[in-house]
Amino acid sequence: MELKRVVITGLGALTPIGNNISEYWDGLVNGKSGSGPITHFDPEKFKTKFACELKNFNPLDYFDRKEARKLDKFTQYAMVASDEAIADSGIDLDAVDKYRVGVIWGAGIGGLETFQNEVLNFAAGDGTPRFNPFFIPKMIADIAPGNISIKHGFMGANYTTVSACASSANAMIDALNNIRLGYSDVIVSGGSEAAVTIAGMGGFNAMHALSTRNESPETASRPFDATRDGFVLGEGAGALILEEYEHAKARGAKIYAEVIGGGLSSDAYHMTAPHPDGNGVVRVMENCLRNAGIKPEDVDAINTHGTSTPLGDVAELKAITKVFGDHAKNININSTKSMTGHLLGAAGAIEGIASVLAMQHSIVPPTINHENVDENIDASLNLTLNKAQKRELNIVMSNTFGFGGHNACVAFKKLTE
Template sequence: MELKRVVVTGLGALTPVGNTVSEYWNGLTNGVSGAAPITRFDASKFKTQFACEVKGYEAENYFERKEARKMDPFTQFAMVVADEAVKDARLIEDNVDLDRIGVIWGSGIGGLRTFQEECVNFANGGGIPRFNPFFIPKMIADISAGHISIKYGFRGPNFVTVSACASATNALIDSFNYIRLGMADVVVSGGSEAAVTEAGIGGFNALKALSERNDSPETASRPFDKDRDGFVLGEGAGAIILEEYEHAKRRGAKIYAEIIGGGMSADAHHITAPHPEGLGAFNVMKNALRDANIKPEDVDYINVHGTSTPLGDVGEVKAIQRVFGDHAYNMNISSTKSMTGHLLGAAGAIESIASILAIQNNVIPPTINHFNDDEAFDPRLNLTFNKAQEREVKIALSNTFGFGGHNTSVVFRQLND
């Protein structure tokens, strides 16, 4: 069976450094930090008092009040970016077959704020079970894909992947496979997360996973820096329209890039800690390159998982050097989490968008907040510190890894037809 080609025809973004795709890209290329003191709640008693929140977001600017009350913020974010992407791809105005359009989304946690609020209300009510009738539909992770399909009438494959921080990239890989196997013409894919809550911050603090640099939030996310002390929690969403190539050509769609491969693997090591030698990261990149049918030396840019944790950054770089050998010194490598923070299940979506736009614009977004070299990293590697760099980008790879040892990599290529 001949596999179909799959391209990117629409993008949508709502991030801590910009609330549209153009604003997001401008924030990345200018090295803007999205980290600041938390505004969602009083964080003064928490070990970490800052996060990368979406700025200036008001639900009433996008939804009717009654409609917004039925959706957790993670679903609202999904709807906002899906709308931008659907309009960007001209899906509705081109009158495509709605039975052949799917929605495959990703979220690592789902409606955490809704779950927290309902449990607190129950406890404060003396144990009397007076729950909001929308409690369950607001909380469950799959509801985001459901809302998107209902709004537009998309009747193709519809589900949500949950694999912690790898969720959105798993969704992209599933979408890619459904299209190239002929099971859909178009899939609205991506991920959303809204975990900047008391439970989110407190839970990750208990794991000792978050940076506690409260005196300088804007410099707290510092991947590969000697003084990195944990990740910065982020929120937001990203949407990517994947489409069968011939279908896109027939309707004259704008094509950003081609998706040519995806890889998955497991660390099989620890529930939260990455494999110290990056074994799962090594396997997933090898699997992605094999699926894309390209050689390591074909890759120009890697948008790394790069969370700014002491162990994670080291393991990923070890894996890159093992996969790419001497070519690792010819590539650009960067972590956009230095600016956006870690969007958990949505990370793979916005970082894939960054990789696609790097191909479109021949610009590598930087790894900001580098102050002190760490001898654990080979100085010959180009980790794109502090300032964006111009270079031709024909092929870009994006890594996302998650608690539980889930690893995903996806490969994008400049359309060369």
Template structure:
């Protein structure tokens, strides 16, 4: 069968750098850190007392108080970014076939705030079960696309991808596949996460996964720096409107970029640590480039997973050098997690948006907080340290890797008619 071309026609973002795509992008290219002391709860007794929180978000701006109480913050975030993306894409659903418009969403954990609150409240009681009647639907990972579909009356494919930190990239690849196979005209895809709470921070602290640089939160996320000591927890949401090219052209939509390939793999190595040789990462990138029918030399920019963990950054850099060869040194590479923190299941969504805007605007966002080269990393690579760089970006590759050894890579390129 002839596969359809798939394009991006709308974007929405709610991030630690700003509550719109414009604010998010401006924060990225200006090298702004979203890290600060935690305000969502009293973190004074925790090993990590800072995070990259969403700031100034009021769910009542997008839903009434009654509805807000029925959904976890990760769903509130999802709806906020989707509303922006739908408006950006100028979608008039009354003039479109709702049966051919779907929602495929990603989240790694879902309603952790809800789960934590309900269990804590029960433990404080006399043992009598008193649970919120919305407890289960509020915490379900798949509930976000359900709410989005109900908000707009969309009856196309509707489900969640759950692969830890690769979730929203997997969701995007699924959406891309459904459209190019002709099973949908438009799919709202992306991801959301809201885990900056006692359970989220405490759990990651117990794993020794988080930075504990409490004296200087803004420089705590240091991908590829010798003194990195773990990732910084982030929260938020990113929404992307994917559409078949023919459908977009027929309705006169603006086009940001084209999605051309996706690759997925497993490390089959360890529940949390990436493969030391980056085998799974190389396989996912290889499959994405092959799927796009491109050469490695066609890629100009990689938005890396780059979490600022001691092992992960080394293995990803090694995978890039091994796979791209000499072309690796012609690439721009950056980890936007140095600014946003790690949004877990939503990371792939906001980082794909960064890649899309890099291709659209020919500006590469930086990897901030670089102070000392790591001798275990090939520093001939251009990590776009500390300052954005202007260059032509024909195509960009975005990597996300998740606990369990899940790897997902998506490729976006300039739209050429």
């Protein structure tokens, strides 16, 4: 069976450094930090008092008051980003076969704030279970693609992938395979997360996963820097329209890039820590290269998982050196989490978008906030430090890993006939 080719025809983003694709890209190339003091709740008693929150996001700009009350933030974010991507794709929703249009979405946590607030309200009451009837529909992780499909009448595949921080990369790989095998013409894919909450911050603080650089939140996300002390929690969504190539060409769609492969693996090592030698990361990149039908020396850039954790950054770079050998020093390596923070289940989507836009504009966004050399990191690697670099890019890979040892890698290519 000959596999179909899959291309990207629409993009949408709602991020801590920009509330649409144009703003997001501008923030990336200019090295904008999205981190600042938490405004969603009073963080005074928390170890970490900052996060990468969305800026100037008002749900009433997108939803009426009644609808907004029925949707957790992570679903609101998903619908806003997917609406931008659908509009960007130029798809005629009246002409498309909606039985062949699906939504495959990623979320690592889902409606955490809804769950948190309902439990707190119950605990503060007299013990009578007076729960909101929308509690469960707002909270469940699969509700975001459900609402996207309901709004637009898409009747193809519809589900959520949940693999912690690899969730939306998993969603893109599932979407790729669904179209490759001829089951769908178009898939709305991506991911969303809204975990900057009391429970989210408290939980990650308890794990000692978050940076506590409260005196300088804008520089706290510092991948590969010797003084990195944990990730910065982010929120938002990214959406990509994946489309069968001939279907896109027939309707005269603009095409951002081709999705040429995806790889998956498991560390099978620890609940939250990576294998120190990056064994699972080695395997996921090898699997992606094999699935895409490309050689290591074909890769021009890698948007790393690069969370700014002491163990994770070193393990990932060790894995890159092992997979790519001498070619590793010719690759532009970066971490856009230095600007956006870590969007958990939405990370793969917004970083996939960053990879695609980097190819389109021939610019690799920087890894910002790097000040101190880490002796455990190979100095010959080009980590694209502190300033964007111009470069012709034909193939870019994007790595995303999640608690539980979940690894995903997606490969994008500049379109060739």
